[in-house]
Amino acid sequence: MVATAFVSGATGFIAQHVIKQLLEKGYSVVGSVRSESKGENLKKNFATDKFSYEIVEDLETVGAFDTALKKHPEVTIFVHTASPVTFDAEDNEKDIILPAINGTVNVLKAIKATAPQIDKVVITSSVASQLTYSNPSARVSEDTWNDITYEQAKESGSGAYLGSKTFAEKAGIEFVKKEKPHFTISTVHPVFVFGPQVFDSEAKGKLNASNGYISRLLKLKEGSLPEFSATFIDVRDVAAAHLIEIEKPSNGLRVLVKNEAFSSQSLLDIINKNFPELGLIKGEPGAPVNYDRITDDAKSREYLGLDYISIEQSVVDTVKQYIAANK
Ligand code: NAP
Numbered sequence: 316m317v318a319t320a321f322v323s324g325a326t327g328f329i330a331q332h333v334i335k336q337l338l339e340k341g342y343s344v345v346g347s348v349r350s351e352s353k354g355e356n357l358k359k360n361f362a363t364d365k366f367s368y369e370i371v372e373d374l375e376t377v378g379a380f381d382t383a384l385k386k387h388p389e390v391t392i393f394v395h396t397a398s399p400v401t402f403d404a405e406d407n408e409k410d411i412i413l414p415a416i417n418g419t420v421n422v423l424k425a426i427k428a429t430a431p432q433i434d435k436v437v438i439t440s441s442v443a444s445q446l447t448y449s450n451p452s453a454r455v456s457e458d459t460w461n462d463i464t465y466e467q468a469k470e471s472g473s474g475a476y477l478g479s480k481t482f483a484e485k486a487g488i489e490f491v492k493k494e495k496p497h498f499t500i501s502t503v504h505p506v507f508v509f510g511p512q513v514f515d516s517e518a519k520g521k522l523n524a525s526n527g528y529i530s531r532l533l534k535l536k537e538g539s540l541p542e543f544s545a546t547f548i549d550v551r552d553v554a555a556a557h558l559i560e561i562e563k564p565s566n567g568l569r570v571l572v573k574n575e576a577f578s579s580q581s582l583l584d585i586i587n588k589n590f591p592e593l594g595l596i597k598g599e600p601g602a603p604v605n606y607d608r609i610t611d612d613a614k615s616r617e618y619l620g621l622d623y624i625s626i627e628q629s630v631v632d633t634v635k636q637y638i639a640a641n642k
């Protein structure tokens with residue numbers, strides 16, 4: 316018998332790929348969504364009785380997940396992906412930091428109180444909790460922790476996101492240390508994620524924060540290119556990493572999921588090569604990617620054993636879907 320997994324934030328870009336891969340492997344999935352219309356849309360798209368949803372309106376409400384979990388004694392795995400993914404909020408603490416921390420704690424409290432049969436919790440963290448805020452070029456690995464303080468995190472949207480992932484993960488570890496629950500927690504740490512949506516209809520209009528970077532480049536018919544560089548991973552590989560963590564637990568490795576580095580120029584070069592008809596600016600074609608932060612993911616690569624999707628494939632799939640959906 317294959318198990319049932321609960322996936323929080325089921326409407327999310329990454330969550331939908333996790334759900335797709337779970338369903339493909341025969342799992343049943345219960346997803347949490349913020350409204351009935353979002354749940355019905357997902358149900359229609361996944362089009363299988365093996366997917367159902369529960370409404371959890373607000374991650375921060377005390378006991379938010381209790382009712383949903385009580386209704387599903389068949390769930391034995393919890394994948395917690397829901398968290399604010401934005402660098403732009405009216406109130407950094409209220410809109411980004413607190414929902415991330417309180418959401419994680421509420422999930423863990425609910426499982427401890429209401430779901431003794433759940434033995435495995437996989438949390439979607441981020442490389443954000445492994446970077447060093449005080450030294451942007453410091454080495455990053457499975458063992459490094461972001462040193463950002465709460466006060467620094469409140470100062471900007473990007474700081475708030477970095478802090479939200481760091482503090483939420485720490486809150487999870489603290490919970491386990493203190494409460495000694497019946498389940499284990501593990502974390503998956505993607506870098507900047509690109510890739511197509513599971514469903515073409517989801518590529519219409521505004522994309523999620525990370526793919527939004529690509530859709531903004533697609534509007535650059537004149538003007539200059541914003542400078543940006545980071546490391547990339549495709550969403551399908553991120554989802555695969557979650558499934559591996561579920562099926563072959565890493566026992567404490569903070570799994571860093573990372574492929575190659577990119578810059579705005581290297582993305583633009585891929586788009587111009589594959590979609591010349593878009594007539595985008597050229598920038599400085601072929602300019603080398605200037606990204607000097609050493610990101611050492613050797614342990615995670617060995618553990619996952621995945622043959623990662625290339626950035627060219629990922630960007631082409633993303634752009635193709637976006638153009639078709641927004642004709
Ligand atoms: P996404 O598409 O924006 O999905 C975020 C999910 O969280 C959505 O289901 C959203 O619900 C839910 N959510 C956000 N704030 C919430 C709140 N206050 N209460 C309840 N639900 C809330 O983002 P994503 O890119 O898939 O990210 C998913 C996870 O991966 C996050 O934990 C993120 O930090 C992590 N991650 C993402 C990247 C990346 O580059 N995309 C990289 C590293 C880590 P609605 O749909 O209703 O808004």
